[in-house]
Each structure stands twice: as structure tokens, then as C-alpha cells.
Amino acid sequence: MFRFICIVIFLVSFLILSIPVFFVEWVIGKFNREKRDYSSLRIVQWAFKVILKITGVKTTVIGEENVPDEPVLFIGNHRSFFDILLTYSRCRRLTGYVAKKEMEHIPLLSTWMRYLYCLFLDRENPKEGLKTILQAIDYVKKGISICIFPEGTRNKGEELSMLPFKDGAFKIATKTNCAIIPISMNNTCAIFEKQFPRIKKVHVIIEYGKPIYPDQLEKEEKKHIGNYVQNILQETINRNAEML
Incomplete structure (x- = not known):
């Protein structure tokens, strides 16, 4: 419980103290957008x-x-x-995450997210969802990576299970032919969700898979690219579970 309280205090303090930082970043962006982007990222x-x-x-x-x-x-x-913290803290390039629409209404946090090219996905509105995917495609064309969790929500099932992937996410790759990088994560829910609201000191495993370029896949693999990538992730998750 002590760790949870410390994190809440730090997060609230960071968001409040970052209010003047937004103005500084805005000014930097007026002269050098790339410099602002990377300073916000760091x-x-x-x-x-x-x-x-x-x-x-x-x-x-x-x-x-x-x-x-x-x-x-x-x-x-x-x-x-914590999946987002674990992966985003390791991004070398500008990377926008696709988050649920509800996060757009969180003060200050949503401002940082917009600075960092994050997108807010309305899962209940297919038309708006398509707009989000098209925006993500545009970002990739401009040199910005995108991270998405195609299960659509946090999986609360068995440790080694995954929810079915939603195919729309993969249009970002098939329309740009950018590389798909699978990221498998083991034991992350043991940090917090398993014993909410306590934070537990645990061991997690993150594995980045080899790049998958859509135009290099066989016709059937490309047709069912969501299943193809999910199977790779599932195999990796199962294998790495033995290391815990």
C-alpha cells in the first residue's frame, strides 16, 4: 500500500508541476517542433x-x-x-499510443498524451474508430511509430491467455507497409491488478519480436494478419512463462 500511495503522490505532483512546462514546450514547438516532441518524450x-x-x-x-x-x-x-509505462519508457523514437476515448477527459494527463501523438479510440463508434486508424496511418507516414493493444481492453482472464485481436489495428501496417513489432509481456498484472490497490515488487518479462513486414507475408498470412501476429505473441508468452 505504501508504494501505491507514493506513486499517487508522485503522479499528482508531476501533473501539477508540469503546468508551466506545457507553456515552455509550446514555445519550443513554435521554433522547433522536433525538439519539442523529443523533449516532451524524455x-x-x-x-x-x-x-x-x-x-x-x-x-x-x-x-x-x-x-x-x-x-x-x-x-x-x-x-x-503498467504495460504502457514499461514499454513507453523504452521507446527510442516518437511513439503515439492508442488509448481508450475516456482518457481524453483526464486533465493534464490528456495534454501530455496529445503532445506525444497519442490517439483516443472510441470503441463504440465505428466511424470515429476509422478516423483514429486513418490518423495513425498518417502519423506513421510522417515518421511516428504507433503502439496499440489489439485486444481492445485489458485482459482479466488467465495469465497466459489473450482476448481475440481486433483486425482494424493492423490496417496501420498494411496501408503503410511499416514493420509490425510484436511485444509480449509476462506477469505485468502481478504488479498491481492481482492485489489491487497494493503494488507488488515482481519480475516481468518483455520480449520484442522480429519485424514483420506485411508485403513479405504469404497471401493467407496477410489475409489473417491479426491471427498471425497473435499466434507469434502467444507462443512467446508461453515460452517466457517458464522463466518466471
Whole structure:
């Protein structure tokens, strides 16, 4: 419970103290947009790393060298709020995450998210959902990576299970032919969700898979690309469970 309280205090303090930082970043952006983008990225990554330090989580990272220095589509399984902190704190390039629409209404946090090219997906409105995917495609074309959890929500089922992937997410890759990088995560829900509201010091495993380029897939693999990527993630999750 102590770790949880420390994280809440840090997060609230960070958001409040960042109010003048928004103005500074806005001014920087008027002269050099790329400099503002990367300074915003590093500030948020610093905050995420502090939070992870408070949790005491031990992270084993495999295959990070598989991520090419180009805009990609990160595809991950999703079981914890901490999935975002664990992966975003490691992004070398500008990366926008696709989040649920409800997060757009959280003061200050949503401002940082917009600065960092995050997109808000309305899961109940297919028309608005399509607009979000089209915006993500545009971001990739402009050199910004996108991370999405195609299960659509946090999976609260068995540890090694995944919810069915939603195919719309993969249009980001098929329309741009950017690389798909699978990110498998093991044991992340043990940090917080399993014993809410306590934060537990645990060992998690993150593995970055090899790049998957849609135009290099067989016809049937490309036709069912969601299943293809999900099967790769499932195999990795099952294999890495033995390391815990």
C-alpha cells in the first residue's frame, strides 16, 4: 500500500508541476517542433521510470535490438496499466499510443498524451474508430511509430491467455507497409491488478519480436494478419512463462 500511495503522490505532483512546462514546450514547438516532441518524450519517460523505480519491478528485456530505426507498429498483449509505462519508457523514437476515448477527459494527463501523438479510440463508434486508424496511418507516414493493444481492453482472464485481436489495428501496417513489432509481456498484472490497490515488487518479462513486414507475408498470412501476429505473441508468452 505504501508504494501505491507514493506513486499517487508522485503522479499528482508531476501533473501539477508540469503546468508551466506545457507553456515552455509550446514555445519550443513554435521554433522547433522536433525538439519539442523529443523533449516532451524524455520528460514523460523520466516520470514513467521514476514510477517503475517506486514499484521495485525487475524487468527482463529480450530482443530490443529487433526494433528498427524507423516508424513501426508495436503490437502487444495487454493485462496491466503498467504495460504502457514499461514499454513507453523504452521507446527510442516518437511513439503515439492508442488509448481508450475516456482518457481524453483526464486533465493534464490528456495534454501530455496529445503532445506525444497519442490517439483516443472510441470503441463504440465505428466511424470515429476509422478516423483514429486513418490518423495513425498518417502519423506513421510522417515518421511516428504507433503502439496499440489489439485486444481492445485489458485482459482479466488467465495469465497466459489473450482476448481475440481486433483486425482494424493492423490496417496501420498494411496501408503503410511499416514493420509490425510484436511485444509480449509476462506477469505485468502481478504488479498491481492481482492485489489491487497494493503494488507488488515482481519480475516481468518483455520480449520484442522480429519485424514483420506485411508485403513479405504469404497471401493467407496477410489475409489473417491479426491471427498471425497473435499466434507469434502467444507462443512467446508461453515460452517466457517458464522463466518466471
